Amino acid sequence: MSARGPLQGLCRICAIFGNLTEDHVPPKGAPRIGQRLLYDLGYAPNPSTVAKQRGRMFQRGVKFRTLCADCNNRLLGAQCDPELIALARRVDTHIQSRIATKELPVQVTPALLGRAVVGHLLAASNETQAVNAPNVVAMRNYFLDRTLSFPDGARIHLWPYPDHMEFVSAGHAAITTHGNVLVYTLKFYPLAFMVAWDSNPDWALPGVDITALLQENSGQPRNLDLPLDRVPTHFPELPSGNNGILVTMVGDETIRYSVPYRKS
Numbered sequence: 099m100s101a102r103g104p105l106q107g108l109c110r111i112c113a114i115f116g117n118l119t120e121d122h123v124p125p126k127g128a129p130r131i132g133q134r135l136l137y138d139l140g141y142a143p144n145p146s147t148v149a150k151q152r153g154r155m156f157q158r159g160v161k162f163r164t165l166c167a168d169c170n171n172r173l174l175g176a177q178c179d180p181e182l183i184a185l186a187r188r189v190d191t192h193i194q195s196r197i198a199t200k201e202l203p204v205q206v207t208p209a210l211l212g213r214a215v216v217g218h219l220l221a222a223s224n225e226t227q228a229v230n231a232p233n234v235v236a237m238r239n240y241f242l243d244r245t246l247s248f249p250d251g252a253r254i255h256l257w258p259y260p261d262h263m264e265f266v267s268a269g270h271a272a273i274t275t276h277g278n279v280l281v282y283t284l285k286f287y288p289l290a291f292m293v294a295w296d297s298n299p300d301w302a303l304p305g306v307d308i309t310a311l312l313q314e315n316s317g318q319p320r321n322l323d324l325p326l327d328r329v330p331t332h333f334p335e336l337p338s339g340n341n342g343i344l345v346t347m348v349g350d351e352t353i354r355y356s357v358p359y360r361k362s
């Protein structure tokens with residue numbers, strides 16, 4: 099999928115006008131997985147993915163032409179993405195090993211992991227959000243000021259995502275049985291992150307709550323047990339049960355799917 103949007107505009111991280119560069123999801127260096135192994139492991143790919151693949155081929159990955167070169171290449175790509183890629187590789191290695199466990203112990207550096215996730219979520223936002231949406235401004239401030247901890251009012255969950263389709267959404271309302279929740283979602287094999295703003299704590303998000311870990315804002319590695327059972331592969335893009343419905347708030351430009359290139 100080629101990047102859309104103008105060559106110049108507001109950087110969604112620093113909010114300075116200038117030339118824009120492409121943010122990539124997944125970041126370069128993240129692991130890849132074939133559909134065959136996913137089937138072998140018992141994971142059913144997203145049915146909408148399968149349907150699309152009957153007729154069309156897509157290049158793998160999601161691109162947003164929304165960041166200035168400095169925010170993209172130095173702050174996000176060089177400083178934060180290696181942490182996200184290392185975690186993805188750790189989880190990938192475990193999935194490929196085919197060893198069934200309920201939890202996977204991992205190490206993460208909270209100050210870097212949180213900013214890597216937030217950086218890619220910001221890249222999916224639009225110019226209006228970058229300037230006017232209080233939660234987006236809070237995420238921009240958090241990303242740029244390394245002394246700040248993860249924003250108040252937001253919680254963030256992480257779960258394994260054994261699917262080969264990327265999903266990124268910035269600022270969408272999830273209509274749930276506990277009311278509407280504003281969510282930001284970043285999913286690429288094998289990780290899924292969701293940031294929920296002002297959310298009712300009764301609304302159970304999947305995976306492990308890493309909010310407190312990120313609020314520590316430590317630059318040192320911390321231990322984390324990643325739950326591997328009850329993986330909600332298609333949440334939130336294909337809701338089920340009482341998980342809610344994902345509704346576009348700011349236009350389709352901020353939700354991107356991609357389907358990997360399939361050799362057959």
Ligand SMILES: [Zn+2]
Pocket residue numbers: 109110111112113114165166167168169170
């Ligand atoms: Zn910038």
